Amino acid sequence: MRYIIVGTGVAGIAAIEAIRSVDKKGEMIMLGDDPHGFYSRPGLAYYLTGELHDKALFPKTREDYARLGFKYHKARVTRINRAEKTVLLDGRELLSYDKLLIATGAFATPLKVPGSALQGVLKLDHLDDARQILKLARRGKTAVVVGGGITALELTEGLLARGMNVHYLLRGDRYWGNVLDEHESRIVEKRLQEEGVTLHFHSELIEVIGRAGKVGGVRLLNGRTLKCDILAYAIGIKPRVELAREADLALDRGILVNEFLQTNDPDIYAAGDVAQVYDPLSGRSVLDSLWSPAREQGRAAGLNMAGQRISYIKGAPFNVTRLAGLTTTIIGAVGHGHDEDILGIARGDSETWRELPDASVAQGGFDMNHVRILVGEKTLIGAVVMGDQTLSTPLQKIISDKMDISCIHDKLLARNARVADVIVEYWSKYVASA
Amino acid sequence: MYGGLALSFLNIFKSDAARRTALFAGHVVPDPSRCVQCGICTYNCPIGIDVRAYAWRGEAIKHNECLTCGECVARCPRGVLRFERTDLFTAGAG
Ligand SMILES: Cc1cc2nc3c(=O)[nH]c(=O)nc-3n(C[C@H](O)[C@H](O)[C@H](O)COP(=O)(O)OP(=O)(O)OC[C@H]3O[C@@H](n4cnc5c(N)ncnc54)[C@H](O)[C@@H]3O)c2cc1C
Ligand code: SF4
Ligand code: SF4
Numbered sequence: 001m002r003y004i005i006v007g008t009g010v011a012g013i014a015a016i017e018a019i020r021s022v023d024k025k026g027e028m029i030m031l032g033d034d035p036h037g038f039y040s041r042p043g044l045a046y047y048l049t050g051e052l053h054d055k056a057l058f059p060k061t062r063e064d065y066a067r068l069g070f071k072y073h074k075a076r077v078t079r080i081n082r083a084e085k086t087v088l089l090d091g092r093e094l095l096s097y098d099k100l101l102i103a104t105g106a107f108a109t110p111l112k113v114p115g116s117a118l119q120g121v122l123k124l125d126h127l128d129d130a131r132q133i134l135k136l137a138r139r140g141k142t143a144v145v146v147g148g149g150i151t152a153l154e155l156t157e158g159l160l161a162r163g164m165n166v167h168y169l170l171r172g173d174r175y176w177g178n179v180l181d182e183h184e185s186r187i188v189e190k191r192l193q194e195e196g197v198t199l200h201f202h203s204e205l206i207e208v209i210g211r212a213g214k215v216g217g218v219r220l221l222n223g224r225t226l227k228c229d230i231l232a233y234a235i236g237i238k239p240r241v242e243l244a245r246e247a248d249l250a251l252d253r254g255i256l257v258n259e260f261l262q263t264n265d266p267d268i269y270a271a272g273d274v275a276q277v278y279d280p281l282s283g284r285s286v287l288d289s290l291w292s293p294a295r296e297q298g299r300a301a302g303l304n305m306a307g308q309r310i311s312y313i314k315g316a317p318f319n320v321t322r323l324a325g326l327t328t329t330i331i332g333a334v335g336h337g338h339d340e341d342i343l344g345i346a347r348g349d350s351e352t353w354r355e356l357p358d359a360s361v362a363q364g365g366f367d368m369n370h371v372r373i374l375v376g377e378k379t380l381i382g383a384v385v386m387g388d389q390t391l392s393t394p395l396q397k398i399i400s401d402k403m404d405i406s407c408i409h410d411k412l413l414a415r416n417a418r419v420a421d422v423i424v425e426y427w428s429k430y431v432a433s434a
Numbered sequence: 435m436y437g438g439l440a441l442s443f444l445n446i447f448k449s450d451a452a453r454r455t456a457l458f459a460g461h462v463v464p465d466p467s468r469c470v471q472c473g474i475c476t477y478n479c480p481i482g483i484d485v486r487a488y489a490w491r492g493e494a495i496k497h498n499e500c501l502t503c504g505e506c507v508a509r510c511p512r513g514v515l516r517f518e519r520t521d522l523f524t525a526g527a528g
Contacts, residue, residue: 040472043473046511051509052473058473160441318467389513
């Protein structure tokens with residue numbers, strides 16, 4: 001049996017580990033076009049801030065790889081021939097497969113405005129991008145950042161940590177408005193401003209202005225111009241589906257796979273950022289674009305390729321990040337409340353926090369804490385936890401298991417409710433009875 | 435550059451509050467679903483324990499040399515790590 005894995009990201013590595021856990025002898029070949037192989041792409045943000053060295057981004061040792069017993073070729077797969085069951089490497093060498101995994105990830109959506117090719121227009125997708133940013137970031141010089149989500153904020157923080165003056169352009173009237181509520185957006189914005197970031201609301205980039213082939217400034221839709229030395233952007237990502245498209249596999253935004261991570265060709269699987277996975281619970285096919293789902297999907301794909309039958313069941317949406325220094329967990333549905341099931345919103349801030357009498361101590365010591373909980377009739381629908389993470393694990397479980405919270409419903413929605421206490425009390429009772 | 439962060443909101447982790455809770459009998463326990471394998475924990479462990487590898491496997495850091503100093507717990511940007519006490523029944527007895 002020969003397994004071929006295309007992509008050296010977390011989905012690919014998880015698949016290799018999973019295959020080896022059940023098939024001790026099968027031949028595994030991993031193919032990838034990133035010269036650095038497997039490293040933590042989320043960790044790039046912390047390389048930019050200076051919290052770690054680039055050498056620390058590599059999770060696996062040579063011995064770890066040796067133990068798994070697979071071959072690695074640094075190569076780009078340029079074609080899949082389904083009839084012959086082969087892949088073509090760099091347009092030259094052919095390799096045959098019995099089972100193939102496409103784990104080619106996603107790439108940063110390129111900037112399209114005039115001037116996008118100037119030196120100093122930067123994205124944060126790969127290790128080489130991060131190195132390029134650090135090469136061009138200069139203390140005292142000016143950077144403009146565009147993009148509305150987490151990566152744009154990470155670029156802002158990274159450039160700031162390198163001593164640059166940072167202007168952050170936001171299209172709307174607040175930061176990450178489709179996920180955070182206004183209060184939460186303002187928390188993040190205020191912290192950025194306190195660090196010296198200049199925020200520009202209702203601002204859309206229409207042109208990068210060049211000076212001798214380099215970035216000299218930007219022009220905005222409202223007519224304003226800003227001088228700058230760097231323009232960094234993070235405006236979305238796109239699954240790398242070209243291989244699958246040429247091979248005529250079923251596609252939507254990503255490669256369509258069933259709950260076993262199988263494409264419409266039963267010998268070809270897809271996992272991670274490139275895959276759009278059928279969710280048997282909701283009946284929809286979803287793109288996730290996050291590290292943990294990529295790992296879980298890679299694992300399930302690997303096990304299925306090796307002959308098991310494991311379905312990948314997506315839990316409640318779950319994302320952990322750090323916003324302006326605050327560890328933040330986002331669970332379930334928290335966006336603009338189109339959800340009729342939401343009866344009310346419970347909020348808690350630092351004042352209602354206390355030392356929690358628990359056997360486990362989560363990360364604390366933040367200068368501010370915040371929680372927002374979307375309360376339904378019998379269940380909690382979603383939550384945002386910023387700062388102290390003690391409530392994260394209980395809330396994640398309560399939300400994803402749809403635990404019955406009728407008994408605390410009124411307490412949570414009462415005026416000046418001590419929201420954190422109510423959840424902790426409920427949770428302690430649950431743990432004691434379990 | 436390393437170690438000398440220019441962002442004050444990243445230095446809050448060095449506050450005593452994060453440490454106070456740290457030095458007691460117990461283990462550091464990861465929640466692997468939160469971990470992105472960035473390596474900050476391993477990079478900062480004063481005795482070079484590969485905390486990240488434990489987080490990948492979802493295992494408690496039952497390492498003889500772990501000082502339960504709390505460095506990894508406090509610095510992890512994702513809140514992956516927490517302490518779980520093993521002295522729950524003896525604490526407060528003396
Ligand atoms: C800056 C940044 C910050 C992030 N922060 C977070 C975060 O905070 N939390 C979170 O959950 N997620 C985050 N992510 C997303 C996370 O990194 C991805 O979800 C995850 O890496 C997906 O893994 P993957 O294995 O599917 O794909 P990738 O990691 O993208 O790996 C795909 C691999 O396939 C290779 N490849 C592609 N096409 C070919 C080909 N034709 N031939 C050979 N090789 C090919 C690529 O070189 C690459 O190595 C972040 C990403 C970035 C870039
Ligand atoms: S610092 Fe946290 S997120 Fe990073 S590798 Fe360690 S446990 Fe995982
Ligand atoms: S508690 Fe301290 S010694 Fe133990 S693993 Fe974490 S950083 Fe290392």
